[in-house]
Amino acid sequence: MTRIDDVARLAGVSTATVSRALRGLPTVSASTRDRVLLAAAELGYTVSPSASRLAGGRTGTIGVVVPWITRWFFSTVVEAAESTLHLAGYDLLLYTLGGREHVRKRLFRTADLHKRVDAVMLVATNVQAADFATITRRAIPGVTVSSGTVVPGWPGIRIDDVAAARTAVAHLLSLGHRRVAHISGSPTAELTHTAHVDRRQGYRQELLAAGVTPDPRLDVNDEFTISGGTRATEELLRRGNIPTAIFAACDEMAMGAMSALRLAGLRVPQDVSVIGIDDHALAAVVGLTTVAQPAAEQGRLAATVLLDQLCGQSDESLFTAPLILPTRLVVRESTGPPRGKLEPDRLTTTEAG
Amino acid sequence: MTRIDDVARLAGVSTATVSRALRGLPTVSASTRDRVLLAAAELGYTVSPSASRLAGGRTGTIGVVVPWITRWFFSTVVEAAESTLHLAGYDLLLYTLGGREHVRKRLFRTADLHKRVDAVMLVATNVQAADFATITRRAIPGVTVSSGTVVPGWPGIRIDDVAAARTAVAHLLSLGHRRVAHISGSPTAELTHTAHVDRRQGYRQELLAAGVTPDPRLDVNDEFTISGGTRATEELLRRGNIPTAIFAACDEMAMGAMSALRLAGLRVPQDVSVIGIDDHALAAVVGLTTVAQPAAEQGRLAATVLLDQLCGQSDESLFTAPLILPTRLVVRESTGPPRGKLEPDRLTTTEAG
DNA sequence: CTGAAAGCGCTTACAG
DNA sequence: CTGAAAGCGCTTACAG
Known part of the structure; x- marks a missing residue:
């Protein structure tokens, strides 16, 4: 498997420059960037997610938690969220609780989830007060969809x-x-x-x-x-x-x-x-x-709100009250x-x- | 965040021993194992997936590819597969193609998927001859569910x-x-x-x-x-x-x-x-x-077959012909x-x- | 704009 | 059964 050094050697630059060029950082000259991209393409190089995560601290992954996936509302939310997230280059880790309360507990009470994802989307999954501490302490971004409880620091999307x-x-x-x-x-x-x-x-x-x-x-x-x-x-x-x-x-x-x-x-x-x-x-x-x-819209919006948070450009109003989408007879x-x-x-x- | 060294220090052993004890390898004495587990519990330690993946080469993750998730068959297969995989300690990375052919191509033609998952489950997702090369060259285990094509080296679960x-x-x-x-x-x-x-x-x-x-x-x-x-x-x-x-x-x-x-x-x-x-x-x-x-059964079986492959204990007959499940009027x-x-x-x- | 080097936190031969 | 040490493949200050 080709590694970053192979690309660096072929492009005649350091691995640091390859890393920067491939991620589109602005601190690379256009000509260098082109040379790196060409070399990477020629070698069919793609970055190793494990190494990148360990070194960079970001996982490029969003955890989506749903009670079930076979029910209309949940599958619709997930499908809409998925396409939005993948379009932005994020992977989606799916957790279906299926009524297994212990799964939910393990997910929030340990650092487990936090080490696997950059952010969390909870769909119709309530968080207990005891979980707030864990979430807040680790400062992991998140969003709730159709959730009864309000998680401090997380936007919420729902209907009334x-x-x-x-x-x-x-x-x-x-x-x-x-x-x-x-x-x-x-x-x-x-x-x-x-x-x-x-x-x-x-x-x-x-x-x-x-x-x-x-x-x-x-x-x-x-x-x-x-x-x-x-x-x-x-x-x-x-x-x-x-x-x-x-x-x-x-x-x-x-x-x-x-x-x-x-x-x-x-x-x-x-x-x-x-x-x-x-x-x-x-x-x-x-x-x-x-x-x-609007189920798909809730999924799409939740994904967008999450991505905004990860870019650090969230609309502040989202953190003060849940976003209520309209329903109609x-x-x-x-x-x-x-x-x-x-x-x-x-x-x-x-x-x- | 506590690391493996913290546990090692508290337990009075090396990090290598902590690593072995936590993964349940047989080459650790009972008393040492107990000491390690106790220390890990006391510190609330969980292994860092990124580090573990980079060092060990395994991701502990299965990629599941479906055309959609809002359709009955696919959501049923995924829900059944998910519970089987999570029970075995694997995470599930969900890819919903949604008719986006380019997504499928990227998934198979590059090493992308291979670097993120240990194995792949393709649900009603065909693989073209051009993809076989990629899959075979990287020797990634997989299973197909309801697939029209037979992928060499991958078991298939389907109906007739x-x-x-x-x-x-x-x-x-x-x-x-x-x-x-x-x-x-x-x-x-x-x-x-x-x-x-x-x-x-x-x-x-x-x-x-x-x-x-x-x-x-x-x-x-x-x-x-x-x-x-x-x-x-x-x-x-x-x-x-x-x-x-x-x-x-x-x-x-x-x-x-x-x-x-x-x-x-x-x-x-x-x-x-x-x-x-x-x-x-x-x-x-x-x-x-x-x-x-039997949709749920196809999902459950596919997950089981995949897990068996990862343990190296697959039933050889699975590789000779697809497993056909019965239908009934x-x-x-x-x-x-x-x-x-x-x-x-x-x-x-x-x-x- | 670019590079040398440290470091991310584990696992794995290897040696004992 | 256990440990010292190398190494997995990147990213990121730091220096220039």
């Missing part, structure tokens, strides 16, 4: 989960629904993020504002997945006193709900309306009404007025009617 | 795409369909992988075996995505002479097809049957009949007999009938 939930519930209320159920992530299964906490709060706030007392029997927890939505909905049906509408905390749960309702012989939206949050790629296919959030076919409002008798609502 | 397609088409034929359309990836949009080539071949083979001549007007290319499936189906409808069944090369395209058909006022399966390949997490939700392939609600077979008159097929 409370407001998004209120928008969803307001839509159902405006259609005339009063028995509105909520299915959301469970505190134990979603340890790493807190979107479900905020969304539940928004659900309750909006109901209360409309004079509706939240009914705990209409509030079920499960995983933020399709099957989680299915199970939660089955539980709702099992409890009896079926709601006229279900607000699912994410589109994947909403789709699971639609599936469970259909299996139970209930029609969406004639018997039960369903709304989610996300605007998943499949939401349009299944006609799901939802509150859209997308009405499709899964929501409509409650049955009683239009057709009091189930029999008159068949397709033949 | 031709057979999977034939299973799908055979199901449609057995229901009585003769006008069977195919929607699949386009040669230009899916440069990196070749599943669409094999699946198209299986489609044609099965039709021909049944005495049906493939009609090029029923064969449309687009992206392996939901919207690709939607566009391809719209194109089919635009061409007129609507098929009684559509075989989509993947579930995402199939779901796009279902969506386009519904929008056009056609019912699935009464007017048009739809079948895919994958068994996407949402297939059950939308009632999609499909040929299931999962019949749901999106396929049924063609209309003519049961109900010759469209009017008699309404729900009221």
